[in-house]
Amino acid sequence: MAHINKKFIKNYSLHKLTSMQIGGPAKYFFVAKTEKKLIEAMLWAKDKKIKCKIIGEGSNIVASDKGYHGLIIQNSIKHIQTTNNKVNVGSGKNLLKFIFKLNSLGLTGMEKMAGIPGTIGGAIYGCAGAYGQEIKDCLLRVKVVDASAQLSTSNPKAMWLTRNRCEFDYRNSIFKKNLNWVILGAEFKFKKENPKKLKKISSDIIKLREQKYQPGLLCPGSFFKNIILKDLPAKTRIDLFKKIDKGKIKYGKLASGYLLDLVGAKGVKTGKIKVADYHGNLILNQGGGKASDVAKIAKILKNKVRKEFGIELEEEVQYLK
Numbered sequence: 364m365a366h367i368n369k370k371f372i373k374n375y376s377l378h379k380l381t382s383m384q385i386g387g388p389a390k391y392f393f394v395a396k397t398e399k400k401l402i403e404a405m406l407w408a409k410d411k412k413i414k415c416k417i418i419g420e421g422s423n424i425v426a427s428d429k430g431y432h433g434l435i436i437q438n439s440i441k442h443i444q445t446t447n448n449k450v451n452v453g454s455g456k457n458l459l460k461f462i463f464k465l466n467s468l469g470l471t472g473m474e475k476m477a478g479i480p481g482t483i484g485g486a487i488y489g490c491a492g493a494y495g496q497e498i499k500d501c502l503l504r505v506k507v508v509d510a511s512a513q514l515s516t517s518n519p520k521a522m523w524l525t526r527n528r529c530e531f532d533y534r535n536s537i538f539k540k541n542l543n544w545v546i547l548g549a550e551f552k553f554k555k556e557n558p559k560k561l562k563k564i565s566s567d568i569i570k571l572r573e574q575k576y577q578p579g580l581l582c583p584g585s586f587f588k589n590i591i592l593k594d595l596p597a598k599t600r601i602d603l604f605k606k607i608d609k610g611k612i613k614y615g616k617l618a619s620g621y622l623l624d625l626v627g628a629k630g631v632k633t634g635k636i637k638v639a640d641y642h643g644n645l646i647l648n649q650g651g652g653k654a655s656d657v658a659k660i661a662k663i664l665k666n667k668v669r670k671e672f673g674i675e676l677e678e679e680v681q682y683l684k
Contacts, residue, residue: 371393376388377421377427377683380435381422381425381426381583382421382424382582383648383657385657386428386654387428387431388431390430390433394437395417395439396439398519401438402508405417407434408433413432416433416434416436417436417438418437422481422485423481423489423584423680423681424583424680425583425654425657438484439455440548441457443461448470448552450552451548458479458482458486463565466562469557469558471554472554473500476494478576479493479584480584483549487502488538489534490532490534497531499526503525506546506549507544507545508521508547509522533616575642583646585644586644586678586680587677587678589618590618602672603674606671618644619643620643621643623638623664626667628644628667633659638664661678
């Protein structure tokens with residue numbers, strides 16, 4: 364694998380990779396445009412006995428100020444193949460671009476997810492969704508490789524997992540339990556719809572999202588997961604209902620941003636990291652922010668909600684250390 368050494372970048376700043384523009388240097392960085400190259404890079408890291416992390420576009424990552432003492436592989440596998448209503452796509456494909464492609468083909472099922480940042484792989488990993496649609500809805504199967512297995516480029520031992528085997532739940536999947544499993548691609552099946560109708564839906568939702576996530580903001584989107592009411596203990600749920608507007612409940616969930624607004628999260632600031640003045644679940648880097656300050660603010664906000672409502676907020680973002 365000597366030839367692959369030339370493609371590695373040393374001491375690559377992680378703030379260039381993340382939407383928050385936070386993070387120190389990765390010891391090694393590599394962009395994998397094919398499944399073979401991604402596996403080659405993983406094997407290289409295993410051979411060198413250094414840790415390895417695969418990321419997409421960094422939209423949901425808070426990288427350590429100290430950087431990453433190993434290899435960061437950016438998944439850039441972006442192929443798309445369509446056969447009638449079925450679509451096979453690489454996990455490194457940008458989610459919004461994929462949705463635009465589906466809209467143009469008149470394939471419905473993901474148009475309401477327009478504007479969610481990141482890649483197909485990241486969306487599957489976190490079971491992304493919005494406005495009543497989730498990426499799992501039209502998913503048939505996911506192509507995975509186990510990084511802990513004895514791999515080779517000639518025999519990558521890739522496996523296909525059906526949707527049921529992925530154990531999807533709200534912002535959760537089997538991939539969060541099996542961190543060695545690397546998502547290579549996915550296959551979807553969609554229903555047909557008028558392309559103009561789909562494009563209009565996506566366009567309207569993007570405009571709506573931009574009222575909250577203004578273009579250019581250095582943020583990971585919503586920082587905390589919303590609260591699934593059925594998962595709360597009965598007493599906690601009863602006490603909560605005494606303090607909230609029940610009209611805020613949608614799809615069986617209560618927005619974390621609403622609870623954060625109630626406890627005065629807006630405008631809370633530590634260093635160059637600040638909660639938006641207009642939304643409690645939007646944590647911004649004002650420029651030159653540090654991951655340590657993100658962690659401090661997250662702790663402050665979690666404590667506020669726990670004290671007032673007895674609810675433990677859970678981060679939607681992933682910490683990269």
